[in-house]
Amino acid sequence: MPGYDVAIIGLGAMGSFTAMELAGRGASVIGFDRFSPPHEKGSHGGETRAFRTIYTEHPDYVPLMKRALEHWERLAAEGSPDLLTWTGVLSLGEADSSLIGGVRQSAAVHGLPVEVLSADEVRRRFPAFTPPGNFTGLLDTRAGLIDVAAALDCSLQAARRLGADLKLDREVLGWSVEGREVLVSTREGRVRAKRLVVTAGAWSGAILRALKLPLLVRRQVLTWFRPHRPEWFQPGAAPVFVFAPGAFYGFPEIGGAGVKIAYHEKGDPLPGFPVPVPPPSKADLVPLARDIARFVPGLLDPDRPPLDQMLAAKTCLYTLTPDGHFILDRHPQHDQVLFGAGLSGHGFKFAPVMGEVLADLALEGKTERPVDFLRLEGRF
Numbered sequence: 448m449p450g451y452d453v454a455i456i457g458l459g460a461m462g463s464f465t466a467m468e469l470a471g472r473g474a475s476v477i478g479f480d481r482f483s484p485p486h487e488k489g490s491h492g493g494e495t496r497a498f499r500t501i502y503t504e505h506p507d508y509v510p511l512m513k514r515a516l517e518h519w520e521r522l523a524a525e526g527s528p529d530l531l532t533w534t535g536v537l538s539l540g541e542a543d544s545s546l547i548g549g550v551r552q553s554a555a556v557h558g559l560p561v562e563v564l565s566a567d568e569v570r571r572r573f574p575a576f577t578p579p580g581n582f583t584g585l586l587d588t589r590a591g592l593i594d595v596a597a598a599l600d601c602s603l604q605a606a607r608r609l610g611a612d613l614k615l616d617r618e619v620l621g622w623s624v625e626g627r628e629v630l631v632s633t634r635e636g637r638v639r640a641k642r643l644v645v646t647a648g649a650w651s652g653a654i655l656r657a658l659k660l661p662l663l664v665r666r667q668v669l670t671w672f673r674p675h676r677p678e679w680f681q682p683g684a685a686p687v688f689v690f691a692p693g694a695f696y697g698f699p700e701i702g703g704a705g706v707k708i709a710y711h712e713k714g715d716p717l718p719g720f721p722v723p724v725p726p727p728s729k730a731d732l733v734p735l736a737r738d739i740a741r742f743v744p745g746l747l748d749p750d751r752p753p754l755d756q757m758l759a760a761k762t763c764l765y766t767l768t769p770d771g772h773f774i775l776d777r778h779p780q781h782d783q784v785l786f787g788a789g790l791s792g793h794g795f796k797f798a799p800v801m802g803e804v805l806a807d808l809a810l811e812g813k814t815e816r817p818v819d820f821l822r823l824e825g826r827f
């Protein structure tokens with residue numbers, strides 16, 4: 448049976464960067480994915496992801512985000528120029544909304560630059576948006592979007608170049624501990640490894656079933672609309688934006704693919720996942736069309752039915768923890784097993800730093816990064 452230093456289950460956002468980091472440090476690595484990332488069956492589908500340094504969710508994400516940005520900028524400079532687009536992220540809402548309050552507070556606490564715009568200033572500077580007069584706009588300028596395909600291409604190719612053995616379209620059926628080693632089983636056979644890293648996204652609860660992780664998988668619907676006023680929606684003319692009600696958000700148009708629009712705070716729970724994921728329905732799309740007409744009217748031709756102007760609608764999965772923070776820890780019974788799970792709909796931007804931390808823990812047993820707040824122990 449072949450033996451490795453580290454086996455990885457799941458080569459999506461977190462697992463692919465973990466493979467790259469481990470292989471770069473000279474470890475022998477085997478990684479498995481049941482599909483062929485990037486794909487649209489898990490949590491990284493939908494072409495783009497936002498990044499921002501102003502982080503309202505927990506203060507300890509800010510140093511992790513700064514470190515992740517160092518990685519992203521280095522990888523972009525080393526030959527993946529499409530990785531990052533600096534568009535800024537514009538948050539819009541009433542002054543007392545948790546979104547606006549949170550952004551203001553995080554910027555103040557961490558000394559991060561933020562531009563404060565009145566509703567009129569937002570309308571003048573970004574004609575795509577029509578916020579109500581009582582809304583404030585906060586523009587995080589150290590922010591923008593990540594191209595998902597470019598990111599995964601970069602991590603998977605680098606991992607391979609550095610010697611990692613990556614098996615795509617190969618589902619892991621189970622794992623067990625034998626002595627100090629871990630055995631990983633697929634239909635094609637078994638492999639041995641000194642360490643196991645589980646980064647299986649929405650499937651993590653099933654793969655780590657004995658831990659009874661408090662994970663809830665939620666179906667999110669993403670849509671793309673062809674802009675009626677394309678010049679208002681190009682990077683440079685429009686930032687990534689989020690409106691406080693429902694955290695209704697969107698991205699500028701990239702490469703003529705349409706403007707991506709969705710809700711962060713809505714979505715149907717899928718208890719007992721893995722279960723079939725229902726496709727987008729009219730009930731998902733009608734509220735979106737209403738909010739587009741209210742907040743981003745230049746996206747639609749007023750003389751045509753909104754949904755006729757939709758280019759595509761797809762699903763994507765959030766894996767939520769009860770407190771919205773990731774879980775990154777060692778298996779309480781088997782310390783050679785590490786896992787990163789429950790990225791709660793905001794984890795992509797952290798993928799390179801999560802890879803660095805999982806590699807630290809797998810090879811050194813410790814990390815300098817501030818990740819104690821993400822430990823499982825004593826949290827739920």
Ligand SMILES: Cc1cc2nc3c(=O)[nH]c(=O)nc-3n(C[C@H](O)[C@H](O)[C@H](O)COP(=O)(O)OP(=O)(O)OC[C@H]3O[C@@H](n4cnc5c(N)ncnc54)[C@H](O)[C@@H]3O)c2cc1C
Nearest residue numbers: 457459460461480481489490497619648763790794795796
């Ligand atoms: C609609 C939507 C919008 C988002 N927007 C943002 C955003 O703007 N910014 C941001 O930072 N984050 C965002 N996120 C969150 C981010 O995309 C996720 O947190 C991130 O992709 C999770 O990474 P992961 O590695 O845990 O899961 P995935 O990227 O899904 O990877 C898990 C992998 O494990 C594989 N796998 C599972 N089971 C097995 C098995 N048995 N054997 C082998 N392989 C297996 C799967 O095939 C999959 O490829 C968004 C997510 C969604 C759904």
